Amino acid sequence: MARKMEDDKKMREWCREIPKIELHAHLNGSIRDSTLLELARGLGENGIIVLEDVEPVILKSSRTLPECFELFDLYHIIATDHSTVTRITKEVVEDFASENVIYLELRTTPKHNEAKGMTKDSYMKAVMQGLNNVDEVEVVLNSTQTSSNEEPETVINSFGNEIKQTRKIHVRILLSIDRRQTTESAMETVDLALKLRDSGVVGIDLSGNPVVGQWSTFLPALKYAKEQGLSVTLHCGEVPNQEEIQAMLEFQPERVGHACCLDDSHWKLLKSSKIPVEICLTSNVRTECVSSLDDHHFADLYNEMHPMAICTDDCGLFSTSLSHEYYIAGTTFGLSRDELYDFAKNAVKLSFVEDKVKKELLKIFDSYKR
Numbered sequence: 127m128a129r130k131m132e133d134d135k136k137m138r139e140w141c142r143e144i145p146k147i148e149l150h151a152h153l154n155g156s157i158r159d160s161t162l163l164e165l166a167r168g169l170g171e172n173g174i175i176v177l178e179d180v181e182p183v184i185l186k187s188s189r190t191l192p193e194c195f196e197l198f199d200l201y202h203i204i205a206t207d208h209s210t211v212t213r214i215t216k217e218v219v220e221d222f223a224s225e226n227v228i229y230l231e232l233r234t235t236p237k238h239n240e241a242k243g244m245t246k247d248s249y250m251k252a253v254m255q256g257l258n259n260v261d262e263v264e265v266v267l268n269s270t271q272t273s274s275n276e277e278p279e280t281v282i283n284s285f286g287n288e289i290k291q292t293r294k295i296h297v298r299i300l301l302s303i304d305r306r307q308t309t310e311s312a313m314e315t316v317d318l319a320l321k322l323r324d325s326g327v328v329g330i331d332l333s334g335n336p337v338v339g340q341w342s343t344f345l346p347a348l349k350y351a352k353e354q355g356l357s358v359t360l361h362c363g364e365v366p367n368q369e370e371i372q373a374m375l376e377f378q379p380e381r382v383g384h385a386c387c388l389d390d391s392h393w394k395l396l397k398s399s400k401i402p403v404e405i406c407l408t409s410n411v412r413t414e415c416v417s418s419l420d421d422h423h424f425a426d427l428y429n430e431m432h433p434m435a436i437c438t439d440d441c442g443l444f445s446t447s448l449s450h451e452y453y454i455a456g457t458t459f460g461l462s463r464d465e466l467y468d469f470a471k472n473a474v475k476l477s478f479v480e481d482k483v484k485k486e487l488l489k490i491f492d493s494y495k496r
């Protein structure tokens with residue numbers, strides 16, 4: 127028993143230590159619990175929320191689906207304050223970097239709130255300020271940015287290799303279209319993404335409550351994004367809306383998130399299309415998109431060598447981390463360390479980043495394990 131616990135601990139440490147790529151992380155859902163509690167207390171003191179209603183939910187891990195919805199309401203209030211958005215962005219990037227995520231694609235819905243003096247532009251400025259404020263690690267937002275001359279540190283890794291470690295994380299941003307938005311508002315989001323291309327915005331995501339909104343509402347904006355050369359990823363198949371799933375697969379996005387509730391014909395279509403899937407194991411179980419980890423479609427896709435990346439979705443909301451998601455993928459589906467490592471490295475190819483950066487990231491993977 128003691129031996130097993132020791133092995134388990136080593137596996138968790140190894141998952142934390144290896145370089146990783148995060149492709150599906152929502153900014154607000156990734157807020158630290160400690161920050162959420164502090165902000166909620168402030169809102170409670172100002173009479174904006176009733177702290178006693180949300181405090182037990184914040185203090186809890188393994189939240190149920192209704193409890194997650196309670197936190198969504200809180201996120202919504204928090205995201206209307208510019209300085210809070212800046213703070214959250216800074217902390218989220220630092221948290222991912224601290225678990226050796228070397229490339230992070232962070233997604234967020236630009237918010238518009240007249241009463242708070244917030245426009246989609248000013249919201250994004252607050253996000254960008256957060257990226258600038260990161261001080262625990264160097265943030266690289268485009269391939270022309272010159273890195274600092276800081277000497278890399280030489281360390282011995284778990285494979286026994288001497289590696290040069292730089293405290294650096296490449297970050298790219300996806301702007302999300304929320305399913306509550308109108309066509310016009312979705313178009314505005316795409317225009318904003320185009321305007322912010324030089325600041326690290328590389329693509330568009332479609333997300334939000336999967337039972338709200340119609341595909342035809344978002345299609346013009348998604349087509350426009352594609353025509354303009356932005357990458358597109360869609361939250362697909364969170365509910366069994368087969369008509370929409372069909373339309374999404376026909377649209378041929380660069381990636382899809384989840385892909386849980388596909389019927390047999392769409393499952394075949396997904397596999398033959400080779401559209402990469404962002405896999406969020408804990409999220410899918412907590413939101414009841416799949417009944418259990420053992421029943422997750424990861425195994426089927428893995429056996430067919432379908433392109434996939436392991437992602438967190440909302441690491442704050444679901445009390446997880448990318449390291450933990452790798453750990454549960456390895457232990458649930460019986461993947462060896464070598465298999466997990468190759469899997470982590472393959473995620474580089476699925477990112478929306480420029481080829482030059484992809485090469486740099488692949489080099490980091492190779493230098494880590496020779």
Ligand SMILES: [Zn+2]
Pocket residue numbers: 150152333361383439
């Ligand atoms: Zn998501």
